[in-house]
Amino acid sequence: MTTLSPAGEIRAAATERFVREWRDPDSWVRREARERLAGGLWSAPVIERAFDHVFSDRADETPTARVGQWFEPYNQVARRTLVILPGNVIGPALCAAFAVAVTGASAILKAASSERAVADIIARQWNEIGFPLAGAIESRYWPGGDIAAEGAAIAEVDGVIAFGSDETIESIRGRVPATKFFKGYGTRHSLGLVTEVADLAWAAESAAIDVSMFDQAGCMSPQTIYVVGDASRALRFAQALDGALRRASGWLPRMKPSKDEAAAANDVLRRSYVTALPANSHGLSPIHTGPDNGGCPDYIIVVEPQGPPRTHGFGRIVVIMPLELGLPPVLTKRFEQIGCSSKEGDEIDIDILRALRGYDDLNEPDLVDLGRMHDAAGLPSVYDFVRREGDVN
Amino acid sequence: MKTTTIRDNRDDAGRDLDARILAHMDAQADDSAFDRLAVDVYAYQFERNAPYRRFCERLGTDPSRASSWRDVPAIAAGSFGDARLACFPPDRAALSYVSSGTTASGARASRHDLDAAELYDAALASQYRTLVMPDVLVLPHVFLAPAFPDAPTSSLSYMLSAIDLRFGAAGGGFFVRAGALDFVGLRAALSTEHPCVVFGTAFSFVHLAEQFQATRTRWSLPPGSRVVETGGFKSKSREITRDELYASFDELLGVPPDMCVSEYGMCELGSQWYDANLADICAGRDPRRHVKIGPHWTRTLIVDPVTALPLTSGETGLLQIFDLSNRGSVAAVLTGDLARERDGGIEILGRHPGAPPKGCSIAADESLRGLSS
Numbered sequence: 001m002t003t004l005s006p007a008g009e010i011r012a013a014a015t016e017r018f019v020r021e022w023r024d025p026d027s028w029v030r031r032e033a034r035e036r037l038a039g040g041l042w043s044a045p046v047i048e049r050a051f052d053h054v055f056s057d058r059a060d061e062t063p064t065a066r067v068g069q070w071f072e073p074y075n076q077v078a079r080r081t082l083v084i085l086p087g088n089v090i091g092p093a094l095c096a097a098f099a100v101a102v103t104g105a106s107a108i109l110k111a112a113s114s115e116r117a118v119a120d121i122i123a124r125q126w127n128e129i130g131f132p133l134a135g136a137i138e139s140r141y142w143p144g145g146d147i148a149a150e151g152a153a154i155a156e157v158d159g160v161i162a163f164g165s166d167e168t169i170e171s172i173r174g175r176v177p178a179t180k181f182f183k184g185y186g187t188r189h190s191l192g193l194v195t196e197v198a199d200l201a202w203a204a205e206s207a208a209i210d211v212s213m214f215d216q217a218g219c220m221s222p223q224t225i226y227v228v229g230d231a232s233r234a235l236r237f238a239q240a241l242d243g244a245l246r247r248a249s250g251w252l253p254r255m256k257p258s259k260d261e262a263a264a265a266n267d268v269l270r271r272s273y274v275t276a277l278p279a280n281s282h283g284l285s286p287i288h289t290g291p292d293n294g295g296c297p298d299y300i301i302v303v304e305p306q307g308p309p310r311t312h313g314f315g316r317i318v319v320i321m322p323l324e325l326g327l328p329p330v331l332t333k334r335f336e337q338i339g340c341s342s343k344e345g346d347e348i349d350i351d352i353l354r355a356l357r358g359y360d361d362l363n364e365p366d367l368v369d370l371g372r373m374h375d376a377a378g379l380p381s382v383y384d385f386v387r388r389e390g391d392v393n
Numbered sequence: 394m395k396t397t398t399i400r401d402n403r404d405d406a407g408r409d410l411d412a413r414i415l416a417h418m419d420a421q422a423d424d425s426a427f428d429r430l431a432v433d434v435y436a437y438q439f440e441r442n443a444p445y446r447r448f449c450e451r452l453g454t455d456p457s458r459a460s461s462w463r464d465v466p467a468i469a470a471g472s473f474g475d476a477r478l479a480c481f482p483p484d485r486a487a488l489s490y491v492s493s494g495t496t497a498s499g500a501r502a503s504r505h506d507l508d509a510a511e512l513y514d515a516a517l518a519s520q521y522r523t524l525v526m527p528d529v530l531v532l533p534h535v536f537l538a539p540a541f542p543d544a545p546t547s548s549l550s551y552m553l554s555a556i557d558l559r560f561g562a563a564g565g566g567f568f569v570r571a572g573a574l575d576f577v578g579l580r581a582a583l584s585t586e587h588p589c590v591v592f593g594t595a596f597s598f599v600h601l602a603e604q605f606q607a608t609r610t611r612w613s614l615p616p617g618s619r620v621v622e623t624g625g626f627k628s629k630s631r632e633i634t635r636d637e638l639y640a641s642f643d644e645l646l647g648v649p650p651d652m653c654v655s656e657y658g659m660c661e662l663g664s665q666w667y668d669a670n671l672a673d674i675c676a677g678r679d680p681r682r683h684v685k686i687g688p689h690w691t692r693t694l695i696v697d698p699v700t701a702l703p704l705t706s707g708e709t710g711l712l713q714i715f716d717l718s719n720r721g722s723v724a725a726v727l728t729g730d731l732a733r734e735r736d737g738g739i740e741i742l743g744r745h746p747g748a749p750p751k752g753c754s755i756a757a758d759e760s761l762r763g764l765s766s
Contacts, residue, residue, distance in 0.1 A: 263698035263711075264747040267469055270701070270727070273451040274444045274472045287451070295699040 002068035007132070011071055014133045015063035015101040019055050021125065022094060029125050036117035041088070043253045046213060050090040053375040055098065066102040070382055075104035077387040079158040079181065083380065084172065085119060086163035087112025089218040093119045096161070096380050097126075097137055105385040106136040108153050116141050150175065158387070161185070161380045183384045185219070189311045190337040192225030192370055193323075193356060194237055195349070203341035204240035206371030207318075210339055211245060211299070212252035213374045215316050220373045222339050224309035226323040226330070228352055231277055231303070234322040235284035238303045241318065242288035245299045249290060254316060256294040265296035265315040272302040290316070306330060329355050337366045339373040399510040402485040407721065410437055411512050414690065414717045418515055421689050427717075431462035431692075434717060434724050441480035445723050448472070462692050462715045467701075467725035473661045474501035478722045481508045488513075490548035492660035505548065505660050508721050510555075516664045516718040517552050518559050520688050524667035525590070525621060525654060526560055528675040532617075533564035535582045537574065537593025537601060540567040548660040549623065553592060565589060574600055580610075583646070588617030591646060594624035595638060602641045613647035619671060620648045623656040635683075651680050657741055661726055663718030664691050669738055684738040690717040695732055698745055709733045711745060 004012055021027040030051055037047050055061075071078075083096045093109055100107045109119035119139040126133040142149035150172075154160060159181030162172045169184030176182045192210065194203045210222050225241075227234040257265065269289065276286040290298030299316035308330055310319040323330070338356060368375075403411065410433065417430055436456035439446050449455055449466050459465055472478060479486070486506040507513060526532070534557050539547070541554035557565065564585055568575045574597060582589075591614075593601070605611070620642045639650045654668035666687045670680035687693060694713040695704045704710045712732040715725050731742040 259699055260746050263745060266699060266701065267471065267729070267747070270448075270469045271472050271475055273448040274468065274478075275475045276447075276451075278447065279451065 002064050004064065004068055005072060007075075008067050008072050011101070011104065011132050012064040012067040014129050014131070015067060015098070017129055018097070018101055018122075018125065018133065019063055022051055023055065025052070029121050032121055033117055036121075037115070041114060041217075041255065042090075042214065043255050045252050047090065049252065050213065050374065053372075054091050054094045056375065063102065066098075066382070070103045070386070074386040078103040078105035079385055079387055080106045080108075080156065081159045081161060081181075081385055082108045082110060082153045082157045084110045084160070084162040084164070085112055085115075087114035089214050089220075089374070090115070090118060091374070092163060092379055093122060097122045099380060099382040099385045100136055101133060103382060103385045104132070106138075107385070108138045108140055108157060110150075110153065111139060111141045113141070113143065147175070154180070159183070159384070161384050163379075181384075181387070183380065185379055188219035188336040189223050189309070189313070190220050190339065190373060191309055191335050191356065192222030192373075193338050193340045193352070194225060194227040194370070195340065195342040195352065196228040198341040200233070200237050200240050203370055204237060204244040205247075206341055206369070207241055207339070208244035208248040209252070209371045210373040211241075211316055211318055212248045212254070215254055215314065216312065216318070217314055218374065220337055221313075222318070222370070222373060223311040223313060224319045224321060226309075226321050226356065228323045228325070230324060231305075231322045232284070234303050234320050235277070235286060238286065238288055238301050238320050239284055241301055241320070245290060245301070245316065245318075249298050254293060254298055257296060257315060259295065261315060262294050262296035265300065265317065268312055268315070268317055269297065269300055272300065275302065275304050277303050277305060309335070323352065323355060325349075325351050325355060327355075331356055337368060337373060339370040340367055341370040400487040401511070402481070402487045402508040403721075404481070404485075404508075406437065407480070407508060410434065410720055411509070414512060414720060415515055417717065418519060418688075418690050427690075427692070428461045430717060431465060431715060431724065432456060432459045434720055435459055435465045437720070438480055438723055442478060442723065444472070444476040444478055462725070463694070465715060465725040467713045467715075467727040468723045470503070470659065470661050470726055470728045471501075473503035473505055473722075477504060477506065479506040479508075480721050481506075488551065489546055490551070490660040491546040492548070503660050505722055507663075510551075512718045512720060513551075513663045514555055516688060516690070517555055520665050520667060521556055521560060523688075524669065524672045524686060525619065527672050529588075529617070531560055531562040532619075533582070533585065533587060533589040534561045535565050535579065535589055535591045536567045537569060537579075537591070537597035538567065539569045539572075543567070543570070548658070549594070552658070552665070556592070560590075562587075569597065574604070576604055583612050583614065586615060588615045588619075590619050590621060591648070592621040592623075595622055596624060598622060598638060598641065602645055605645045611645060611647070618646070618648050618652065620646065620653040621656055621667075622653065623658065650682075655683075655685070655741075657685050659728070661719075661722075662714060662716050664688050664714075664716045666739070666741075669736075681736045681738065683740050684736045685741060686738045687714075691715060693732075693734075693739055695734060695739075696727070698731075701727065706734050709742060712739065712741070 021029050085092050096107060096109060111119045123137045123139040126137050154176055160176045161183045162169055163185045166186040169186040173182050173184060192207055207222060207225055214221060227237045272287055286303040288301040301318050303320045306321050306324060306327060413430060439449055439456050445468060448468055452466050454466060485508050487509050488507040490505040492503045536553045538553055539550050541550045544550040566582060568579045639653055642648045642653050643650060651670050651674050654671050656665055656667050658665040666685040669684045669686045670682050673680040692715040695710040696702060696713050697704055698711050709731055712728045712730045717724060729745050731745050732739045
């Protein structure tokens, strides 16, 4: 049981309301977000599910527990922070706001042109909630390349958090004074893992959720899914995933892709005719495609030989590879997150993790359940909103 | 460096087929002869190139169903980065070109192995003679690129070294060393009283222009000099338009736009395309500007980027090429470049944009685009 100071109790109650309203499909914030995001990058069911799951439901991440963990000891060192948000997933705006709420920080949320609604709604919601959240979030937007607007925002804050490609992160970092904190969330990718004891059908249903949410465009999406075992097991998983994605397209439908995206997806499909496992190896197809959606398949599943992961990053394109232990490690760089399907209570074989990570840093990356890769306690981290020694740009 | 010895590792079948292709190059045979040769090359590649055969089989086709080059399945250029697309084992590679990946998604470095250089050399010499040197046998060549021994996996450096060997004259050379332009050497080479050819990537010309502007240097190369540019217009430092680049050739080198041509080629192809304007001028015709002419042993199609089906003449789509000089790999290649047919040739309109930027990068990448513009 967390014991809070009076100020902490007020903050926890306000944060609880903030979270509760975003979890409630009938709240005004959800209704307005639904209306403003309609016709954009994601279908309505994807948006609804994203809001339903954006806040972790783990007991140690309740607003009260988090306020006790962060506001009570750190509120004197909480920062005012500029957060340059991505436009390809919904979570970071709400996760940043949650971090601000539980630390006592404040933030300017700079929205992307493709998703300008959520930050704006949060700011108005907090003003309605009142003390102590009122005014702590400011939503801003400026078009790309407006250095004057960016510079003005940077001048107002103690730290900057930015999402983008590695190249972009470095560009922004160069414009942040060295005396200010800077945290970049650059190019990141995640993987799926189906262990040797996992039920393939269950794993496929779970993976289909992670693939369908944000259409593989998020850094938490499983670009490549490794299936522990030989090629035949990977092929059987691909077949199961084909069915699961077909079903998922009913309840988590994909928006019609642009012509450019359709062309790129078809290019991937043509290339998969070269990269996929030989067709006759086990009597199962190494390539599965969904029904036509805007000129390209709704999804593409390709089973390739074991090797380094593929990171297409769009269009519900999934690469599946067998992971046979004893072969050389397949990864050469860090991956953000591994979505893992195993059996409850089973420890994952350390050799599998070592093979996946490609080196012995067993604390990284994060392990979560397949099917919940987009539900993980999101980015940016609460750590980014409080001052700690030596954490300048 | 004047000589480059490349081994001939062809087997009898490859050598025989090359002999027929070389005869076709020399004779400029009709369409039916081209089709017969194209189908034979397809059958040769289907039999020997396992990844390509797999590709064709997945499309449900094989050489028995082909009667024309149009029936030959075109492999995506990006596939050269996904698999080794060669009709011979790796130990018989005489040349191995590697390029940086520039495909729309999942890019890997492309690799193109050749078992001999004879076809490649013949192809590049014939095109260069026709479209860059129609009026003169040799000229000093000033290359803004590394020589082949310094970049042994670069198809561009091999091509330039071969051009130097065939068309070069005293006074030229290669002026990129250790990754940097040799400005001192360039100044000496450009202080010539004789016409010359300056050949480089757009990227290197941007650097040259920046250096010349910084030092207030201008050259007025003798009449008959020409500029050949390759490699697109997007530099690592800043983007430049084609018009800006060609204006800089006139302003900084004294070479008028009609004596400047752009080359189109890629590591995955054995043949090159050049702008028609210089050859037109030399032949007394009105110059066709930004129209690229390919050799008669190639054919092109413009296809819909989504369906890969042929478009009608004049429409913009992806450029698909059938190139007989690719005998050792895959002759039919679907590029990632947008083009349209025009005035008896093709106009290259840049790379297909591919999928929109994704991966937690949209917001901030917008700001980078804003900066670059």
